[in-house]
Amino acid sequence: MEDDDTLFDQKLKNDDVSLVIGAPGAFTLKRVVEIFEKSSIHRAQHAALDSASGNGAIFEYGPRAGYKPFLEVLTEFLTEEYQSPVDRMDLLLTPGATVGLWLAATALLPPGKGVVFMECPSYFIALSIVEKDLGHKPVAVSMAKDGTGVDTDELEKLMAREYAQRSEVPAGKFWAMYYTIPTFHNPTGVVFSPERSKRVIQLARKYDVLVFCDDVYNLLHYGEGSQSPKRLYAYDDKSDPDYKGHVISNGSFSKILGPGFRIGWIECCREIRDRLKDTGIIDSGGSMNNVMAGVVASAITLGYQKKHLEFLRKEYFQRIHTIYEVFDKELPAGFCSVKPKGGYFIWVNGPSAWNSESFVQFCQSKYQVGVLPSVRCGKLESGPITNALRISFAFYQCEQLKNGITKLCAALKEYLIQHPVE
Secondary structure: OOOOOOOOHHHHHHOOEEOOOOOOOHHHHOOHHHHHHHHHHHHHHHHHHHHHOOOOHHHOOOOOOOOHHHHHHHHHHHHHHHOOOOOHHHEEEEOOHHHHHHHHHHHOOOOOOOEEEEEEOOOHHHHHHHHHHOOOEEEEEEEOOOOOOEOHHHHHHHHHHHHHOOOOOOOOOOOEEEEEOOOOOOOOOOOOOHHHHHHHHHHHHHHOOEEEEEOOOOOOEOOOOOOOOOOHHHHOOOOOOOOOOOEEEEEEOOOOOOHHHOOEEEEOOHHHHHHHHOOHHHHHHOOOOHHHHHHHHHHHHOOHHHHHHHHHHHHHHHHHHHHHHHHHHHOOOOOEOOOOOEOOEEEEEOOOOOOHHHHHHHHHHHHOEEOEEHHHHOEEOOEEOOOEEEEEOOOOOHHHHHHHHHHHHHHHHHHHHHOOOO
16 A cells, blocks of 8 residues: 555445445535535634633643533533433543544553453454554454344353453453444344343443443434434433443544544543543643644534534435345345444355355455455354455445446355355
8 A cells, every 4th residue: 555545445446336444425525625624614613712812722631521511512412312311421532433442451451461342243354453563462252143243152152261361460451352233233234132232231230341342333224213322321221320430432523424534532430531541641642633623613513514514414324225126136045134223334145155254255356346255254263254244335336336246246246156155
């Protein structure tokens, strides 16, 4: 990759249509230009007033928890969107969900000695961060076959096994973390059921495991009358007698506004928030991305963020509908996919003997359509999942998606003729 390449330039060079890209495309992002312009002017006017009074706080390092006006409007915004109370004192500004994960896995686990339970399949770059970058031990957990979330029986067995082998950890650290995407899961699109969610909280308390929820898709729910599912964080009820605060909700504006803003948040109990605030990186640098947090605060205050979110929900809903119109006619026998109700991704399962990795190479070479094979999404102790695909519908508009999915189905049919499976 060249220094001036973006994350997706190589994929776009190789493929006519890249269904790998899990990011908003040009059509949705061009709407953000006006939001940025008007919100920046609004925040600059406020900054001028602050400066006139001798404040100018937005251009300072800023409070360690984050720019106060941002946290205040974020609290109101999330409370409305979640239809569930959010406490401002539980929020911490981050420069996006990736840094949120890195911060938690660095500050709250023993350096290079933590255990990280992760679903398989899961977000493949999160696996790279905790294992390759930070040296923690990943432990893969299966998803339940009924589509209701993680296999909590398997999760308990693995937690019990690792708990028995754990080493002593420094004060203020957890011996283990469970990294999860419980709402509109990447890559499967699943939403954890209330029963699975409650069981996860019980296990976290029983084995003293930090639960890190990558909640970047929570607000992207589709269909008339839809609403954000109850987040896993809310199941860790503060009124419970055994509550200690085992859950982090890691949010971001990358999916609902634009990745370039580099703005996100962590929602957690006060004790964990204080530990994160006391890390050297925040103690030295203060508020993360203070100025841009002010711009996003203005986008919320002026109503632009809500309107943009409503637009995204309608747009993505239509894209899903377009894809399944093609699937209904063209997806070969033996392949199946459950239509997601939110998020960015569609998961397609094939016959058990079908090799998606080999197919992806064929599809890219002959049809110039890129798609993510399931082997990239983690590996169970019994081996990787080899017979599934992940499709992203976030980057392209309906017509391009229809073209790409039609080609994908044609590639599947040709590949199966050449490589038949029982």
